Amino acid sequence: MHMSFSGYNFIGGQRSALGDTLVYSVDAHTGERLPGAFHQASLDEVDNAVAAASAAFPAYRKLSAERRAQFLEAIADELDGLGEDFIAVTCQETALPSARIAGERARTSGQMRLFAQVLRRGDFYGARIDRALPARTPLPRPDLRQYRIGVGPVAVFGASNFPLAFSTAGGDTAAALAAGCPVVFKAHSGHMATAERVAEALLRAAERTGMPAGVFNMIFGGGVGEALVKHPGIQAVGFTGSLKGGRALCDMAAARAQPIPVFAEMSSINPVLVLPHALASRSAQLAKDLSASVVQGCGQFCTNPGLVLGIRSPAFSAFIEQLRGHMAEQAPQTMLNAGTLASYGKGIQALLAHPGVEKLSGLAQSGKQAQPQLFKADVSLLLEQDELLQEEVFGPCTVVVEVNDQAELLRAVNALHGQLTATLLADSDDLGAFGQLFDVLEVKVGRVLLNGYPTGVEVCDAMVHGGPYPATSDARGTSVGTLAIDRFLRPVCYQNVPDALLPEALRDANPLGIQRLVDGKPSNAALN
């Protein structure tokens, strides 16, 4: 690694290293410490970072949506401008292949540009105008106008598995900045050098577009997350990671003097249902594609298919054999870090130890790489709510479950906890008989897929990367796609306030040219 890293925290547009504790990034392949040390933020620095974000909030939130859009676009440009050496650093820290990192960078900058479009479109304002009805009886109606503003400084926790798209300048940061909320970002220990480069890019963009100092802050270190979430200045939290970690943040946030919302994307086993006609027509292809989805990115996707359900039949048995063949051919892969590998090992061990679970393929898990694994479990584990099958095993592993018939399939699906996704592999002849599945799946998940694989999560307006607990802590949010901005907005109403004092989004002339709900009807027009 030829680049140099200061390892200082980013606070209010300055670099800061008040604490004595140093933390280090490691080479994900070798586990060896990389040169350069990162300064764990002291409690004073956590305070300072939140203070900087709080100080930036009044100015930042009042900037026009156009100005914020320019900021996001400048971030995108800066990200795209990072050189090959940047990608090399990320590959070294995460063991992810460079093509994946290049693609993830494009996704990350594209995400910033998409939020810029949202800001210009203006629907995020949720503008609503009910004009005065002075002659109404028995009481006149005052003039009432509603729009949405940012909730305040947001704490964002970087995820390990997407060092760009769900990290420093990732989806939560983009959504918060778009909403007008300054960010205090807690860098993930798995890619601190990457985080430093991205934070520098972000600050260059902030400077170039004249953003207030403190619009973005980043702190390093273990244990600082708790102080961050408990800080009275923080008004919402974004997190992607484990159920245990996410739930701990939720509990802290709920116990504050002022409770705040936590949007944690946590744990999902993403059931895939293989239906009979699809099996009959294209079993081999399904087995091949499904195994590819299971091992994609070493299985380190939130939407990794961790459970495969089918109805007992010779065709399903043959499919399982095909799946076993493909899974057995998959090479071991280096995981993101030692902690992830250790968790994977524990998850595999728990499956091996369970009498209701049978191993179908996979070399014994040992050494420094993750061995792809295929298991088969008895449906009773689902029906009797055994926690084992409900728990995400983060890595290249999936569990097949055979059910006896369609009724048992419905019961098994009903027994599932909340999920990010559910996938039907089905032909049109299946859909008549199994149409009811959509109704059952809909209440369990954030996204229902037909004949696709859940591991691709498109960044667009219609995406939902969310779902009932424990997939996320709040099923009403999404952490991918433009609806993600809603998590960090709240409505405010103005009553009888003169036009000149109203925010532009609510003025009679509609200077922003946005669509508004006026007296109960959508309208792009100016008011008389």
Next chain:
Amino acid sequence: MHMSFSGYNFIGGQRSALGDTLVYSVDAHTGERLPGAFHQASLDEVDNAVAAASAAFPAYRKLSAERRAQFLEAIADELDGLGEDFIAVTCQETALPSARIAGERARTSGQMRLFAQVLRRGDFYGARIDRALPARTPLPRPDLRQYRIGVGPVAVFGASNFPLAFSTAGGDTAAALAAGCPVVFKAHSGHMATAERVAEALLRAAERTGMPAGVFNMIFGGGVGEALVKHPGIQAVGFTGSLKGGRALCDMAAARAQPIPVFAEMSSINPVLVLPHALASRSAQLAKDLSASVVQGCGQFCTNPGLVLGIRSPAFSAFIEQLRGHMAEQAPQTMLNAGTLASYGKGIQALLAHPGVEKLSGLAQSGKQAQPQLFKADVSLLLEQDELLQEEVFGPCTVVVEVNDQAELLRAVNALHGQLTATLLADSDDLGAFGQLFDVLEVKVGRVLLNGYPTGVEVCDAMVHGGPYPATSDARGTSVGTLAIDRFLRPVCYQNVPDALLPEALRDANPLGIQRLVDGKPSNAALN
């Protein structure tokens, strides 16, 4: 009271009285027990009520929005059809005047009809369609479509102060039913006979419009709320009441195996800022109108103005004198119940006992009625975050605070906790000098009023009856107005699902004729 009451719980369309504990309604004027006993729900009955709501959910949520609209309109008609004897019962239970109850009934049925309009308008679906881009490189985009569905059974807690509009068939119930969520309603002990009549009306409407049994359930009794909120079948909670009560529910909900959102509207002192030019031009009128707002409904409004701020001047001193005169003329009033009166007494006592607070008018609080009270407090109580001034005293009482200058006014406002409302009494000449106040107030409150009084809360699209903690538990919601439905909805995405299997809101032909966001642009059109 000539009507008869069974006092049975309402569960799954049946009446149920499994428990042995009886609770009684009392005459709010005399404190005497009214004839008829109400059966506190047993734990089994809480279970049964949630089970009935859960059983109704799949069918109810799949009904068309039109069908749900018809149900809400039928409820409205049934409410309007309740006779004079019904109003007499409510007056007896709450000591509220009959004109207020008649008006509140109109508000309540109007609210149901407004949500019916929302259902027909269809914007609550939040429909978004990103069509497939099969030729996109490097990867094609699948077809992605998002809409919103109800979160599941909702627990609603009735408020004491609006026995109709914030109770059995009140705003939270209306919003949940509109969203497709069955309701388990916990009747308030202060108006159980009223609640029984309203629940009967609601069930008549459900039967008349063919709703599933269990779409609405009601349980009586103390202590059953905890079991309700902790029940795994409940997916969200609506509450209007005290900070203590609301926070307790939030804590319970956060500690569940599956945490759920609680929308609690709790405590607000609703500051009113009286600015110099307004004082100069119409001090007498302002004092008169403000005192009327303070004592309206015996001060038992969530938006009661509990804090009056002005800049020290001879004019403000004169205004305080005028306010004192009006407050001193206000008659004592009977409160909703003995508990509310006791709380009011305690709140007044705490103000009297504080060395920084001076009493300006009001007879000693004693007996069975609330004596209107006016206090004056030193600004240091605000600036130094003394909790006393931040706490709502629910009743006909307000506190005046003088500040030294505009800068101190801003500091005082900044020191406030979250509020439902803030009001400026100001002339146009004030607004130039004090325009900055809007920015400061906006981050503190849900609604900013100019030259009105916060005690009127219009039911419309643009209303926000919400605000930062402790005004509510979640600033992103409102409990009045059509946006209230959002609290009980969550997004779901369909990927590559054929048209015939999609919900109507997302089908190509747009059979509902609703506006959708199609490929990033709002459109009412059918898709090709």
